[in-house]
Amino acid sequence: MKLQSTRRQQKNLSVAAYNGGFALVREMRYLKSEEAIEEVQFLDVAERVETDSIVVKGLEILEQNYDYDLVSKGKLLERYINQNVRVRNSETGEEMEMRLLSVAECIIGERADTKEIVIDPAGELILPALPEGLLLKPALVWKIEPALLDQEIIVSYLTKSLEWHAHYTLELRDNELQLFGWVKILNHSGAHYENAQLALVAGDVHREELMHNDDSPILYSRMQSAPVETEALTDRFVYRINRPVTVMNEQLKQLSFLSVTGRAFKRTYHVRAGDTHASVELAFPNTKENGLGMPLPEGIVKVYEYGDSGEVFFTGEDQIVHTATGKTVRIEIGKTLDIQSESYEKLREKHGVHEYITYVYKLENRKPDNIRIFVNHFLYGQVWEMESSSHDYERKNNAELEFIVNVHSDASEELEFTYKVDKRAETRGY
Known part of the structure; x- marks a missing residue:
């Protein structure tokens, strides 16, 4: 059974x-x-x-x-090979009984009364009850x-x-945010x-x-x-x-x-070599004190911001990674037009086994407020040492420097630094 x-x-x-x-x-x-x-x-x-x-x-x-x-038409008909089926004429209602011989390329049957072979008979094909096991x-x-x-x-x-994915909407009004999280299945x-x-x-x-x-x-x-x-x-x-x-x-x-309203966030500005305008980054801590405090799954964050008129505008989107409790959520939403940057290599010269490189960032702030600009400069695959710098910096790792430059409203500021590279180390493959 x-x-x-x-x-x-x-x-x-x-x-x-x-x-x-x-x-x-x-x-x-x-x-x-x-x-x-x-x-x-x-x-x-x-x-x-x-x-x-x-x-x-x-x-x-x-x-x-x-x-x-x-079950499909072909597989169903195969179950009735060598069994009698009926063909009903839809106009007259008359029925013909035949033994089903083949359904490979077309329907072929043998009439039960005359033993004549019928190919693709016209009408409605009527089958007995479903075979057991279908x-x-x-x-x-x-x-x-x-x-x-x-x-x-x-x-x-x-x-x-x-599958499932997380996605978020972030609304900004003045210095507060509203964050809504959704799971899409x-x-x-x-x-x-x-x-x-x-x-x-x-x-x-x-x-x-x-x-x-x-x-x-x-x-x-x-x-x-x-x-x-x-x-x-x-x-x-x-x-x-x-x-x-x-x-x-x-x-x-x-x-x-997730639904979090009325929480604080920071808006920061970042510049890298070759940028003509600063990138805008939003940051807020994933903590209970800030209304969060749960691991956030990775997903796309769409950012909306209220303008002076009270109308809401879409201002950018970014993907956040899986963010553990206590970590900072960072969202880059694009470039700002009123912070400009020009960067270039000012000087490169050799002295003995060392090469000295001077780099310059010219930063211009056209905002009505004084701001801080984070300048991230990368030095790839080099053994280096700082010789001089116009501003304080933090060595994030062996390949990245971060400078913080304060720029007054409607003013410009120039960052200049010189570092030396040990060419012997490059030859040895360090």
Whole structure:
């Protein structure tokens, strides 16, 4: 005997979605039979299931098949070869009975009354009841030792094409920010997940096979106010939605997981060699004191700002990395037109085994306020030593210097520094 199990027997469902475009599905079902069962058909599984990831607890399995090549016109007709079918004339209602001989390239039959061969008969083809064993949905088919079933089983598997991403909107008004975080879940896995316990796992998980998503229509659903708890997993962060969530196949769902208003931020200006205008960077601490204090998953941040008229304008976007609690969130939103920069190498000369290089940054501030400009200068692959500098600096690492230059409103400031490079070290490959 065969037993079919569907989601109607489901007792519990949990889905853990990963950044890499796959998910771990875990469900509990109750199996009960009145007769000895030797085959269990476990239906309503994801079409993109990774069959080598399936784990079944509570059932001893002798053999497992994944049947996903489901009913279609061609496969259905193949099941009726050598059986009698009827062809009904849609205009007259008359019927002809024939034995189905072939469906390879066209429909060929033998009339039951005259034994004549009929090719592609005109009319409506009427088939008997579905043959036993023909599945209408993807299914895991398990062969077991014949037995009565009265038990719960737990089935878990990985499926491709279920992914999640975080994205944010940031609104700036005067010196305060409003930050809203959203989780976007896209389901192309070929299964519905109804009232699931949903967890989102952040971090890069090594997979041997790259995931590719097929293009297909998307349904949009926006769900408000989904409380989120974070928990630690070794080398990962887990974001758990604190209520059941339904994600249907071919659906894009957005869940709100963060809302912070009225918090302080800093706006800083940065210049690198070759820049003609300063970059604008927004920064704020990811702390409880600043209304945050939870690990923030990587994602795109779109920034909007209120103008003097009260109208809101889009002012840039950037991608933040996974940001742990206590770290600073930094968002670069583009260039500012009223802070200009000109940089160039002023002098390069050799003295013995050393080469002396003088570099200049000319900075101009046309803003109504005094500002600080961070100048980041990079020295790649060189053993060097500073000889002189017009401004204080911090050595960020062996390849980067950072100067802080104060520039008054409607004024200019010039940064000049000289460093020497040991050419012997370059020859030795240091």
